[in-house]
Amino acid sequence: MDIFLPPLVLGLLGFVLGVLIFIIGKYFGVKEDHRIDDIENMLPKYNCGACGYAGCRDMAKALLSGSCKADGCKPIKKEDKDALNRYLDELLQGIQIKPAEK
Numbered sequence: 001m002d003i004f005l006p007p008l009v010l011g012l013l014g015f016v017l018g019v020l021i022f023i024i025g026k027y028f029g030v031k032e033d034h035r036i037d038d039i040e041n042m043l044p045k046y047n048c049g050a051c052g053y054a055g056c057r058d059m060a061k062a063l064l065s066g067s068c069k070a071d072g073c074k075p076i077k078k079e080d081k082d083a084l085n086r087y088l089d090e091l092l093q094g095i096q097i098k099p100a101e102k
């Protein structure tokens with residue numbers, strides 16, 4: 001009978017800690033903007049720093065904030081840059097047509 005006690009205690013402890021991690025993640029988790037991932041996936045992902053940012057993710061954040069243009073990425077292909085500019089234009093239009101709240 002004593003042989004079942006350690007797996008039972010460890011299983012119960014694992015379950016309680018799992019529930020605790022789930023609750024903490026639900027209420028204290030950081031939500032990332034999926035648009036940053038979308039933009040980063042359109043960049044070459046060389047992380048070369050030629051744009052002046054630490055990497056493609058920082059460049060994606062700057063593009064989303066509007067503080068730089070897709071031309072800042074030196075190795076990006078023309079068709080990828082065009083697709084990125086279209087995506088950014090659509091985002092900008094989405095922001096512009098949003099009705100002002102009173």
Ligand code: SF4
Nearest residue numbers: 047048049051056073
């Ligand atoms: S220049 Fe382009 S590929 Fe290089 S880090 Fe900047 S965004 Fe990424």
